[in-house]
Amino acid sequence: MDVIIKGGTVVTMDRGREILKNFSIGVEDGRIAEVAEKIPGEADFVIDARGKVVIPGLINTHTHAAMTLFRGSADDLPLHRWLQEEIWPVEAKLKPQHVYAGSLLACLEMLTSGITCFNDMYFYLDEVARAAEEAGMRAVLSYPLLDVAGEEQGRELLRLAEEGLRRFGGSELVRVFVGPHAPYTCSEELLLRAKELAERYGTGIHIHVSETEEEVERFVREKGMRPVEYLESIGFLSERVLMAHGVHLSRREQELVSARGAKISHNPVSNMKLGAGIAPVADYIKAGITVALGTDGAASNNVLDLFQEMKACALLQKVSRQDAAALPAWEALRLATVNGALALGMPELGVIRPGAVADIAVVDMRRPHLTPLSNPVSHLVYAARGEDVTDVLVNGRVVVQDGRCRTLDAEEVERFAVREAVELFESAGRGDRLPLAEEVP
Ligand SMILES: [Zn+2]
Numbered sequence: 001m002d003v004i005i006k007g008g009t010v011v012t013m014d015r016g017r018e019i020l021k022n023f024s025i026g027v028e029d030g031r032i033a034e035v036a037e038k039i040p041g042e043a044d045f046v047i048d049a050r051g052k053v054v055i056p057g058l059i060n061t062h063t064h065a066a067m068t069l070f071r072g073s074a075d076d077l078p079l080h081r082w083l084q085e086e087i088w089p090v091e092a093k094l095k096p097q098h099v100y101a102g103s104l105l106a107c108l109e110m111l112t113s114g115i116t117c118f119n120d121m122y123f124y125l126d127e128v129a130r131a132a133e134e135a136g137m138r139a140v141l142s143y144p145l146l147d148v149a150g151e152e153q154g155r156e157l158l159r160l161a162e163e164g165l166r167r168f169g170g171s172e173l174v175r176v177f178v179g180p181h182a183p184y185t186c187s188e189e190l191l192l193r194a195k196e197l198a199e200r201y202g203t204g205i206h207i208h209v210s211e212t213e214e215e216v217e218r219f220v221r222e223k224g225m226r227p228v229e230y231l232e233s234i235g236f237l238s239e240r241v242l243m244a245h246g247v248h249l250s251r252r253e254q255e256l257v258s259a260r261g262a263k264i265s266h267n268p269v270s271n272m273k274l275g276a277g278i279a280p281v282a283d284y285i286k287a288g289i290t291v292a293l294g295t296d297g298a299a300s301n302n303v304l305d306l307f308q309e310m311k312a313c314a315l316l317q318k319v320s321r322q323d324a325a326a327l328p329a330w331e332a333l334r335l336a337t338v339n340g341a342l343a344l345g346m347p348e349l350g351v352i353r354p355g356a357v358a359d360i361a362v363v364d365m366r367r368p369h370l371t372p373l374s375n376p377v378s379h380l381v382y383a384a385r386g387e388d389v390t391d392v393l394v395n396g397r398v399v400v401q402d403g404r405c406r407t408l409d410a411e412e413v414e415r416f417a418v419r420e421a422v423e424l425f426e427s428a429g430r431g432d433r434l435p436l437a438e439e440v441p
Pocket residue numbers: 062063064208244296297
């Protein structure tokens with residue numbers, strides 16, 4: 001065996017909802033080779049998981065990794081003002097180096113908190129890929145497509161998107177999706193070209209849909225239809241489509257999404273922080289939609305921690321329906337693992353069983369806030385935090401050990417990110433947004 005994870009409580013997320021006490025996992029050639037009480041023989045790497053819970057690596061199905069550079073720079077504003085006044089003017093100054101630095105920081109943050117795969121949409125896709133590959137992290141990347149500035153812009157971005165698709169076709173860790181930004185920033189023609197591109201390359205589509213009520217109202221005013229109805233009317237919806245947010249969907253729209261097999265990435269913390277609303281995901285699940293979880297970018301969250309996201313997701317359904325059973329802990333954990341894998345079209349992830357890809361996180365339960373270990377699933381959703389993760393495997397490789405990232409130098413990554421953030425904000429004339437950034441050496 002390459003790696004043996006020894007003697008932990010394994011929350012398999014397999015169909016039988018099995019929780020295996022004092023079990024071991026053998027990993028070979030990037031796959032889970034064995035799940036058994038005892039695994040004989042030698043291993044290059046042994047992780048002692050006694051007192052720990054072993055779970056499939058968490059899957060972050062919507063983020064903008066490089067936006068870690070924007071963390072804390074603009075809070076407490078509604079989405080459209082926040083975007084137009086604070087984010088876009090700074091993003092206009094983005095250079096490849098900024099995206100690389102921000103993405104490295106995001107990978108460090110995600111990996112050390114048990115996230116093994118992320119679905120990203122951002123500019124300079126190559127830089128995000130470079131960061132993910134250096135971190136040894138699995139990534140699904142899309143280049144944002146939009147044509148608000150006209151046809152020429154759409155054509156140029158499509159060209160870049162196709163370049164990305166070609167370049168990462170053979171990569172082990174990086175996959176490329178097609179990323180039309182949103183129905184309100186893409187013309188019908190661009191949406192259809194994006195769809196055609198995804199079909200031609202046999203890949204997925206990552207798109208923001210119905211994040212705010214304002215967006216839906218504008219659509220109804222301008223097109224006489226709600227966004228999902230519009231996407232259906234142009235033949236855009238299919239099982240390839242992963243919609244980020246999907247906060248405001250009518251019953252009819254939920255039926256359409258379910259019938260077409262499109263998926264939804266639910267981002268509860270970002271939705272709350274930007275005041276976007278509450279996605280009725282308990283209804284979506286009932287309607288048969290595959291719902292997964294995402295953190296969104298660090299500018300609107302402000303952390304990339306799926307433990308917080310699972311808790312927020314469960315609490316938000318409970319409080320909005322005044323029903324404590326509206327979304328149980330098990331379901332929240334399913335959204336962050338199995339469903340994340342399905343949403344990204346990679347069913348070999350998100351589960352611990354022989355033959356599955358060895359993307360695994362180990363969570364230490366010997367902490368005051370996780371004692372006594374009455375119910376591991378309850379603890380994972382309601383009590384654990386990203387910092388409780390001690391070991392992480394991606395593709396069978398140990399990338400985090402005893403809480404320390406083995407692939408990236410944490411201090412160096414943090415210093416680099418600070419330097420690039422300051423440079424970026426200063427170049428946009430917004431140096432005042434990060435007044436204390438350089439105080440931390
Ligand atoms: Zn987003």
